[in-house]
Amino acid sequence: MLVDGHHLLYRAHFGFPRRVTGSSGEDLTGLFGFVALLRKAHREHCPGQEVFVVFDAEDGAADRAENVPGYKAGRAGADHSPVVHLPAVKQALDAAGVRWLEQPGCEGDDVLATLAKLAVVTGREVLVFSGDRDLYGLLDGQRVRALNTQLPAGRQLVTAADVADRFGVHPVQWPDFRALTGDASDGIPGVAGVGPVTARQLLAGGRRLEDLPETASGRAGTGLARARAQWQEVLAWREALRLNAHVPVPDDLLTGRPTPGLVPAGQLLTEAGLW
Template identity: 50%
Template sequence: MFLVDGHQLLYRAWFGFPARITSRDKTRDLTGVFGFLALMRKAHRLHAPDHELVVVFDGEHAAARRAAAVPGYKANRAGADHTPIASLPDVKRALDAAAVRWTEIDQMEADDVIATATTSAVHAGRSVVCYSSDRDFYQLLQPTVTVLTPRRTFITAADIHHRYCIHPCQWPDCRALTGDPADNIPGIRGIGPTTAANLLTDGWHLDQLPDSPRLRNPRCHPITHQWTQLLAWRDAIRLRTDIPLPDTLITGQPTAPLPRAAHLLDQLHLW
């Protein structure tokens, strides 16, 4: 399966595409929809042409559950430029025209839906590529699961172990300790990646730390004082794999080569 983090790709297309794409009469900015389709088509064609393609978008109020448990969760994004969202209806129309399945589940973040689909696919013996630059997907990595970034770099479980000295399943524990600026999770002050990796040596998780001598270092004393917060941060970072998926979302069959972005925009009379 080739699972696309829809909202992130849309923002990437809008802000990162090399040139603005407009309608022929110059009245509409089509960069979002054109860039989304072009980037997705290229990634699928070059890196996973034999995979089934599914796009997942954040549902309305997607962050509400985590924000209730972790005050301030993603609050750093409130002032961000959300102009790309205006392109979302056209993106969905184009996906329908290209016969690409997509889903948007109310109150669910795309990360959790992708994690659920990934887990289901692995249990069915399928390989999975998650197309996103969101590091939360690192926790899903295993021999049959990789992450492909928009820069077309593959991330594997071995990469995580080499760079962070942890296993993918320890990712939520590690990021709870160090913090996750992207989601406004502060982490424990003074705990960086090296200290976090040392605390989690031998495959340990946070739950094993309270009764161990690993917290004797004065630098680690804040962990004890912020223990409840630390566990809440980990829960926010940990992806759910139990989201009910639409029955028709996954077919088990490879997706046919995608039409060019320009062709789809012409078909939808967007030019």
């Protein structure tokens, strides 16, 4: 199980069902929730399997922002208070025997993509624990699936087939699809007037941006003309949305050894002196 660390921390801080405070009165919801949600996911979805957590580097988005002005710019004004607990989260993971990585200069999604590729090459199945749709580009049959525990029971495991059924595109087309429709969370505006239905029509048959038809009728034709009018921007957006599965990470990050089952969050934080 590969874990999107920042996504889980923010989800724990803002979405945990109750606020949790420490003995000093400090709000520790993000820290407590992170451990509790991670423990639950491990126990219910991949007990006895290896868990590895990946965090975004502080400068991870710099290269993409240089090529695409406005990339993730909207996040600057967001509430980033959960990151105050990031050092404690890492200490808790160390205490629990869960390995983690924050690769300098890299976004966590690229590290997740790299580790997923390395695991699949060795014949292992991968579960990517995140609610971030940017990671849909990783999905590959039953070998790589996503786990989003915010979805209703029975729909929490997301496969490549699920993406195709819902959006009409295959995971490999996901950056093309989002470049056309936009991705507000990443500051990608997309092509005005091109929504999911039009994008699905343009990408039908497994087409990529380079394979778009010369002509199209109706709404698809209008969308095609608008995409052509800002073609270089569309290509740059897709490049920003593509996952880099070739991050230079140490070869021994994934050990293949089962991660010990986590103890309850309160117990772990107490034993680690973080409570």
